[in-house]
Amino acid sequence: MNHTHNPWRALWALCLGFFMILVDTTIVSVAIPTIMSKLDTDINSVIWVTSAYLLAYAVPLLITGRLGDRFGPKNVYLVGLVVFTASSAWCGLSDSIAMLIAARVVQGIGAAMMTPQTMAVITRTFPPDRRGAAMGMWGAVAGVATLVGPLLGGLLVDSVGWEWIFYINVPVGVVGFFLVMRLVPRLPTHAHSFDLVGVVLSAAGMFCLVFGIQEGESYDWGVITGIISVWGLVIAGIVILGGFVAWQALNRAEPLLPLRLFRDRNFCLANIAIATVGFAITGMALPLMLFAQNVRDLTPTRAALLMVPMAVVSGGMAPVVGRLVDRVNPRYVVTVGIVTFSGALFWFGSILTPDVAIWRLLIPIALLGLGSSGVWAPLSSTVTRNLPMSEAGAGSGVYNTTRQVGAVLGSAAMAVMMESRINANFPPLPAGAPAPSGESMGDLPERLREPFATAMGQSVYLPAAVLLIGLVAVLFLAKPKPSAWGGDARGQADGSEEQPRPLGISPSTST
Structure with a gap:
């Protein structure tokens, strides 16, 4: 078989860009205390660095999935990669919080163009009996990015400065561009209005x-x-x-949003569940990084090392889970995953004190990795299984939009939660004294460390509780039906046309 028609090589090429997007999300969390100091801003303003990116990422996803259907996933992905890479350089050049937020908006638009194309290529080039394994690799990439992002961010912030958490995307983006040009096939397109x-x-x-x-x-x-x-x-x-x-x-x-897709029970419930997961993933990192660096005085690199157990467990388990969901009802896997994820967050929040032993933090963090590994592949496989071929772009766009909407709301809600808990737990300040922010937040007085740690722990309870909504949704997932379309990898990669089938109707012969 010609290498350009190998769906696995194509997926690896696309996953490099997906990996870069995820690294760029996690890499920022470890740099936030330093950005607050260097750009002289406060917690609420610096959270817009994440929220603006996520908002610009979420809103266009519904239409960028359609753009992939209309102009081809490969073409739209490449344009998005160029936008993402160029705006990453702009982020690094920013000398004010307003400029950084503006650059992050453009970066989010680039990410929105790339993400649906990865999932659409999976659903259009892998047959159903191999799609779970492909989604498992997709999940493994997310797990590795969870590890690499904070670690790389810590090393870069400590050695050459926070700007390099964005500059690092430029060479990766260039390499990714040429790999996609070479390895990803051109797939059939479908006419769409916008x-x-x-x-x-x-x-x-x-x-x-x-x-x-x-x-x-x-x-x-x-x-x-x-x-x-x-x-x-x-x-x-x-x-x-x-x-x-x-x-x-x-x-x-x-x-823009095909409401008929939600007639499928699993599509609807999986979207609810992934929104709560997006909320939790985005919301949990910032309190941990602020606690580690401002209460425990850890360097960005040492703070990032706290995430190693989560990333190792998540990355190691994701391929195993991917193969498992091809054989068992995904509902069972994702139920265990969400219960573990939520329980680990409640546990983690309850032990945040200034003198907590580091090893005690690592246990719930490792459980976070175990829980998250049981979520990505099962939900991704379930949500796309009954979609007709012609709706692949729209379906993946809706799913990714839902996840990102959850992430946007998680970022915004965590800003409110942290500020509210800080105000509730901090002792009254002397008249005229400024609230800790910016550079002063990096050197909390001893008397404020206990209430700050308590505030961060209480903040983590919010994403833990939101995950319970996702748990209710997955409990009602139905056993997956035979796929509505087969999607032979070789045929699609060769560019052969397929006939779309009605939503939820299985062909007479399924793979």
């Missing part, structure tokens, strides 16, 4: 909701300016998003 009204409504609704939630504590949940209030923005966001859903139901052309 719902620009839906894009505007979803973007406006998400922005109002996220800005209102994240900035609420800063404005004491009151008036922001003039007649604009925090609660007004939150309510406006919910109303606009409701209007977006209504428009999708009324749009007779081709809606």
